[in-house]
Amino acid sequence: MGARVLVVDDSASSRRKLVLALRNLGHDATEAASGEAALAQMAGAELDLVLLDILMPGIDGFAVLRHMQADPALAEIPVLVISGLDGDADSVAQAIELGASDFLPKQFEPAVFRARVQSCIEKARLRRAELDHLRQVDRLITAAERMESSTFHPDRLGLTEVAARADAVGRLGRVFRDMAEQVYDRERQLQRNIRTAKGTALLLFMGVMAGLEAPISILLYAETELALGLAFWVNLVAGLICFCVALARGKVGPLTHTLLAFLFAWAVLKGLSTVIMLEAAGRVTGIMLSIILALEAFTVFLIAALMRIEETSTRRFLGLLAGMAGVLFLLVARDRIEGVNDWLWILVALTIPVMYGLMDVLLDQRHPAALDPTAGVGLMLLISAALTFPVAVLGGQFFVLSPAMGPGAFLIVFEGLRTAAVYVSFVYLIAVAGAVFGSQAAYVSTAAGIGWSILLLGEALSLVTLTALALIFIGLAMVGPKREAEDVEVRFVPRRKRTGQGLPPAEVPADPSSAQERMP
Structure with a gap:
């Protein structure tokens, strides 16, 4: 050429x-x-x-x-x-x-001219090949340093060109790329397992605590039927607990218009769901309320599917139908269910998982990354309490919380503590595993709610309730959580950093220079 x-x-x-x-x-x-x-x-x-x-x-x-x-x-x-x-x-x-x-x-002389021209050209080509070789070696060194010093993704290590070479450097590049992919797959699986373990632990804790909501609401309503006043005090106590903890940790930051709009929407949903829960608690059994709350997972999936943030499939759609069948079964058999005074309150109670589902999707899609979960929950609950206060006063349902209330005051404080723990845990759960996985706490909260209702309220499971519960659980299993995103970066920890032993670090320049600086 x-x-x-x-x-x-x-x-x-x-x-x-x-x-x-x-x-x-x-x-x-x-x-x-x-x-x-x-x-x-x-x-x-x-x-x-x-x-x-x-x-x-x-x-x-x-x-x-x-x-x-x-x-x-x-x-x-x-x-x-x-x-x-x-x-x-x-x-x-x-x-x-x-x-x-x-x-x-x-x-x-023509022969001398030809010899010297060809010699210069050949030396130049060899030099370019040498420089290219050194540049590719630089890329391997940079990729190795990237793996050791920070998170990485195999496709972003810049090894494609190196691995495509047919020489020894190309073989080294292919081996390095394959090793990076193996490390990536192993570390990604480890991250997935850790994320799942964290999510599962949070889900179990939150589910058990959330299961107390229905029986505690029934006990509160038995003490006083002032649902608006109860909602105000529960949210105020929970909000003050979270806000004081966040303030002590220095996690309360400036409030922007966007943040306030997010907190206001969240607070409205929380306030409405609390009032409806307390009102329904006086007409529907704890077991029934716990089963109804399981529909939160279906609501989240349905909203996420309509918003195109969740994939739809025949299996998941059939799961949604199974859950709906369980609820319809409860409605059809309402006359044979002990403890239901008015079946219309079942329909009213069905709005609670809808609002919970809206909250789940709101947290998943709009929760600001810089907002501390404890501070966010505290501010939301305080806004919710502030919105409920005038309505409670105008409705004649406001009361003063005092030790003279006896068990009622204790239950309000306990419910405040429980609410704070559940909502902070749930924000962390959404961040770790997503809204749909987080909504799977309905599995645990429903089972826990039934257990707590039997233990605290002396209720009993009927065949109708068990049948409806089975249909809902089958539907939950078919809907399932969404698959986590795969395009993540992982961290590689060299053996010597894991054990503190092994060979000394390789002598690699801290700042790889150009191939010109490596030349003899």
């Missing part, structure tokens, strides 16, 4: 002679009549060789050599000096010192 050669000479006859000689050798030759024109043509061009005259008006050959050596993009181009200064050894030496690869008199 011919080389790209630039001929620089102020003599038109000399340029024609050199160009013809080069073309006879199969090379692509261009010409420049001055040093200025030569430097202009070199900018951005990919040259294999420059044939340079020394004596030229304006910028002479020595000045061109100095400019080329000062420019890293031109310094690697070999220069064959061709000049009439045959007997001037000092000029020849100066040209070599300035970076010229070789010297040839203008009155040259």
